[in-house]
Amino acid sequence: MKHLPPTVLSLLGCLCAQTPSIDEHTLAAHVRFLSSDLLEGRGVGTRGDELARLYLATQLQSFGLQPGNGDQWQQPVPILGITSEVTAPLTARSSGGEASFTAPDDYTAVAGGPAAEVAWRDAELVFVGYGITAPEQRWDDFGGTDVRGKVLLVMNNDPADDPERFAGKTRLYYGRWSYKFEEAARRGALGAIVIHTNDSAGYPFQVIQASHGRENFWLPFERQPALEVRSWCSEDTARTLCTLGGHDLDELRARAELGNQPPVPLGVTLGLGLRNIPREIASANVLGVLPGSDANLRDQYVVVTAHFDHLGIGKPRNGDAIYNGAVDNASGCAGLLALAQACSRLPTAPRRSLLFLAVTAEESGLLGSQFYTQHPTVPKQQLVANFNVDGLNIWGRTEDLEFIGFGKNSLTALAETVAAAAGRRIEPDSNPDLGLFYRSDHFNFARIGVPAAYFKAGRDFVDRPADRRRMKASYTTVHYHQPSDELADWWNLGGAVADLDLLLACLRTCADADEPPTWTAGDEFEALR
Ligand SMILES: [Zn+2]
Secondary structure, eight states, X not given: OTTSOHHHHHHHHHHHHHSOOOOHHHHHHHHHHHTSGGGGGGOTTSHHHHHHHHHHHHHHHHTTOEESBTTBSEEEEEEEEEEEEEEEEEEEEETTEEEEOOTTTTEEEEESSSOSEEEEEEEEEEEOTTOOEEGGGTEESSTTOOOTTOEEEEESSOOOSOTTSTTTTSOOGGGSHHHHHHHHHHTXXXXXXXXXXXXXXXXXXXXXXXXXXXXXXXXXXXXXXXXSEEEEEOXXXXXXXXXXXXXXXXXXXXXXXXXXXXXXXXXXXXXEEEEEEEEEEEEEEEEEEXXXXXXXXTTOEEEEEEEOOOOEEEEEETTEEEEOOIIIIIIHHHHHHHHHHHHHTSSSOOSSEEEEEEESOSTTTSHHHHHHHHSOSSOGGGEEEEEEOOSOOOBOOBSEEEEETTTSBTHHHHHHHHHHHTTOEEEEOSOGGGOGGGSSTHHHHHHTTOOEEEEXXXXXXXXXXXXXXXXXXXXXXXXXXXXXXXXXXTOBTHHHHHHHHHHHHHHHHHHHSSSOOOBOTTOTTGGGO
């Protein structure tokens, strides 16, 4: 190089500077720190949480970014933990008789709001089908019926059989249990009981039973509608409740499938007692900004998110009680930091501003991102897109990259164009029935109308595809949400580097485009923009 004339040298320097590279060593180093046993699994409100935040903030500062919350690198997030105890078991009464149920064998019940005590004596039970109001699907399970002060018995999932409705087998938000509780609360119901079936949940009732009695996490209740109780029941319990009122569960469900059927008062009243013990928890989001280079677009922000929290210290497995969350989501934080560093090294910043936002309490119910989107640091109309990173590819390079929420907004087409230029391709969700679009932090951005994208590792491995597919599958079955989600020698971050290079190109393309991204016409989030 030393024989080249200075002009060529500076040109080369310039070209190199235009393609800042993300490397495996840097990613591995971030993961090593964040997933270290010393951070004790980054449980919300713990010392590990504080250490992770300090690390993230100091890294963003070292890249030359600006603090994202005024002159602060953190946005405090108050969290309320509530542990519920059943003080009087669920009972049901009708003119035909009585029944009582045992938790968690027959049902589960947790607080759905801030009340310290719940005492139901004669709460009226109403069957509301799927409990969905979806104007764009011309579907309404409530009609004009007032369900204030009632308890709703509701089916999980959404009507799936008709491909013309509710995106066929793809689970929309209407199909998630959290939607059922939220819609019941918006309608002023006292409580809601979701009917569990293996098919509609995708997991057995034991999974729900396991969460009974555990602490639940909320943002502090301000003025948002709340229920007194959030409950699930087994299919047998639902059957008993219906029969007690002289109804047949199967008939009620078949009728609900027709759509636009009014709610059915079951002629059953419920009794239940709950004591709720609150705990205040302090955490924070970490955020840094790279200001845009275009004076006209600088007020618009493209947001990169990754949650930094994990499950903390829990039940020991094989003598290890620290849930390190190396893939979930120390790796995503490493990705966020690498993207921030790469963008900060560009000779000219992208036209729009970039907001790098590491959020807390994802594992507790996406609370950090919910808090941010309810209390954004810039007016929400200025947030134009969100790219979320939750888990990097640790198994090696792939031809493809999975796009969760494929086709929902114009970021799909943008990603396809960018991927094609890199000789790769974008694939739709491989498990559309899991509703992954609603299960990480980008969802909260979608809920305030911000077009959001969430990439997952691809499946079409370049080298030794069969082996690597097996290793990837075993991550989900063996290490996911276990103390063994740890950094290991066998990790191959070559795929993560390639995926992040692609994400970097998407980010820059989005931030430099003349027009911001838009939702696909008719999408469930279009009206929120
Ligand atoms: Zn995660």
